[in-house]
Amino acid sequence: MQSPGVFDPDKRKLLSALSHGSIFLSGLVISIAIPIAVLFVSDDPVVKDNAKEAINFHFNVWLYGLILVPLSFITLGLAGGIWWLVHWGLTLWAISHSLNKPDQAFRYPFIFRLL
Secondary structure, three states: OOOOOOOOHHHHHHHHHHHHHHHHHOOOHHHHHHHHHHHHHOOOHHHHHHHHHHHHHHHHHHHHHHHHHHHHHHOOOHHHHHHHHHHHHHHHHHHHHHHHOOOOOOOOOOOOOOO
């Protein structure tokens, strides 16, 4: 049994990485359910912060997708391709950060935060 305020680092890494990694399923609208579930089942403040950030990133990916997919037809796929690389790159960065610095929540740069 752990004392209050002490959290399992392996569980923290797993749940934080799972929250951020759920964006790889962003083609499925249900992918946002993963960080929402993590937000509600975890009592770890770092995991909760990572889950909130992942939820915010989902909203941003969808918003920019709505803008850039039509723009891709004009730019022959360039706009959508660049956004695809950026959003996957940011996700990989977030997962790496969660695994290497588990005591610090990841913050995506240049996103709108609703939560």
